[in-house]
Amino acid sequence: MEIISPVHGKMIYEEKEIIYFEKGIPGFDELKKYIIKEVDEESPFKIMQSIENAELGFIIISPFEIKKDYEIKLSNEIIEALNIQNQKDVLLYSIVKLDSKIENITANLKAPLVININSKKGQQYILDKEDYNIREKVFNN
Amino acid sequence: MLVITRKKGESILIGDNIEISISKIEEGSVKLAINAPREMTILRKELYEEVEHENKEAVKMKLNIDVLKKLGKK
Numbered sequence: 711m712e713i714i715s716p717v718h719g720k721m722i723y724e725e726k727e728i729i730y731f732e733k734g735i736p737g738f739d740e741l742k743k744y745i746i747k748e749v750d751e752e753s754p755f756k757i758m759q760s761i762e763n764a765e766l767g768f769i770i771i772s773p774f775e776i777k778k779d780y781e782i783k784l785s786n787e788i789i790e791a792l793n794i795q796n797q798k799d800v801l802l803y804s805i806v807k808l809d810s811k812i813e814n815i816t817a818n819l820k821a822p823l824v825i826n827i828n829s830k831k832g833q834q835y836i837l838d839k840e841d842y843n844i845r846e847k848v849f850n851n
Numbered sequence: 852m853l854v855i856t857r858k859k860g861e862s863i864l865i866g867d868n869i870e871i872s873i874s875k876i877e878e879g880s881v882k883l884a885i886n887a888p889r890e891m892t893i894l895r896k897e898l899y900e901e902v903e904h905e906n907k908e909a910v911k912m913k914l915n916i917d918v919l920k921k922l923g924k925k
Contacts, residue, residue, distance in 0.1 A: 716913075717914070718915055719915075736899060737902075737903040737906040749916055749920055753920055766910060768909060786889045787891060805905070805906060807905065808909075808914055815922075818905055818909070834906075836902050838895075
């Protein structure tokens with residue numbers, strides 16, 4: 711299967727790669743299906759591409775790349791919604807906001823994408839936690 | 852949209868299993884007590900809107916893979 715992104719070109723994927731966001735993503739509620747592709751082996755960034763709208767793709771990064779001790783507690787609501795049975799199945803990603811100045815590139819640590827790689831379900835989880843920012847600088851030095 | 856007036860101590864029932872009661876009324880703010888199934892998300896609206904806004908901002912700048920590869924390499 712393939713999707714042609716106007717930004718990244720042709721992206722080939724298999725059905726089993728598709729992550730299903732039942733609630734969509736805030737701001738894009740209607741779009742539920744995404745694939746995640748690496749930029750390359752060395753880059754911390756990945757691309758989360760909608761397979762329903764070729765124009766929509768997010769740049770994402772693991773929050774642990776920015777805060778090594780990043781820690782969240784999942785509510786019963788999201789555990790049930792994503793059928794999470796094992797902590798090891800959970801992947802976290804933060805949506806990155808790019809900027810022409812590298813020091814202004816930020817990631818949303820306050821609302822991580824929570825993905826269960828077993829059930830292939832995902833949800834953007836909004837934390838009420840005070841110490842994580844919606845706009846956390848990615849490059850700190 | 853249902854608009855309803857409640858006094859302190861009074862409640863509203865939504866569906867079979869949600870109850871919202873007015874816990875405290877002060878000038879400028881109201882304290883609500885919400886009883887809902889644990890699997891329901893309850894959020895301050897402005898927080899949701901802020902995330903929604905940030906998501907929409909995040910997709911505005913489009914850099915392709917070749918440029919992204921150079922980002923973050925020291």
